[in-house]
Amino acid sequence: MKQKDKIDAFKASCRVYLNEKEALESYHSTNLGDRYMYEMMQDDVDFVEDVFERLEDECGTQAKLMFYLLYVKAETQQDVAKKFGLTRRQLQQTIYRWQRQVFDDGEE
Numbered sequence: 001m002k003q004k005d006k007i008d009a010f011k012a013s014c015r016v017y018l019n020e021k022e023a024l025e026s027y028h029s030t031n032l033g034d035r036y037m038y039e040m041m042q043d044d045v046d047f048v049e050d051v052f053e054r055l056e057d058e059c060g061t062q063a064k065l066m067f068y069l070l071y072v073k074a075e076t077q078q079d080v081a082k083k084f085g086l087t088r089r090q091l092q093q094t095i096y097r098w099q100r101q102v103f104d105d106g107e108e
Helices: 003-030 035-059 061-072 077-083 088-102
Strands: none
Touching (some): 003 035, 003 061
């Protein structure tokens, strides 16, 4: 999978991350639902958490928090930039750099 596709998959997974985590808790507590759906949601949650862990390891805790606010909480770049004392443009450039670093696949 190319870097852009990985980033797009991560963003899509982040949009449903909190709902899937909550749904997984329901599956555990009620034993309801089909196994395939459970495994699919678990894979999605694991993917997001793995990226956040790698992001924190490679880029720091602020990077992880910024990504969480942008992609999970769906805050605007302007709002996130303000929280960290950056311009929206500075934030955007930083996010792009971190994305390239974390999702580097060695391909151009």
